Amino acid sequence: MQSLGHALKNIRLDNKLSQEEFAERINKHQGLSITKGMVSKWESGTIEPKTRMMKAIAETFHVSIDGLLGLQVPEKESIETIATHIDDDLTQEEMEEIKKYIQFIKSQRK
Structure with a gap:
């Protein structure tokens, strides 16, 4: 840090x-x-x-x-921040889909 x-x-x-x-x-x-x-x-x-x-x-x-x-944003907040900035009128369901996709991407790491 x-x-x-x-x-x-x-x-x-x-x-x-x-x-x-x-x-x-x-x-x-x-x-x-x-x-x-x-x-x-x-x-x-x-x-x-x-x-x-x-x-x-x-x-x-x-x-x-x-x-x-030198502070880092916790991962959960960071996911929500990304989704928030994609589009102002996302539904809650769309936000959940984005979170799921991010988790999928992370699961593909080796």
């Missing part, structure tokens, strides 16, 4: 941003006053961002807070 600081650094590098540019992008999108120094401390693990900052990072870079924290 990667640390929060490592996750933040990966997001920043994936977006080809310096620490200053990372802070500026969040500030621009969220109206905050994050500094390069704060980003440096977050990445090094010296301090962790407050909840409000985590939310701002997640919204600005379209990532989940769970992902930033």
Whole structure:
């Protein structure tokens, strides 16, 4: 499991941003006053961002807070999430069929 600081650094590098540019992008999108120094401390693990900052990072870079924290979604929730995003007007029976199909696919693993 990667640390929060490592996750933040990966997001920043994936977006080809310096620490200053990372802070500026969040500030621009969220109206905050994050500094390069704060980003440096977050990445090094010296301090962790407050909840409000985590939310701002997640919204600005379209990532989940769970992902930033290295949490994994339980398998059952993940199946329901996939089915939910396939189509908004699936019936309960169609959702059950999707779940059965996913279980079938898993049963084919060697």
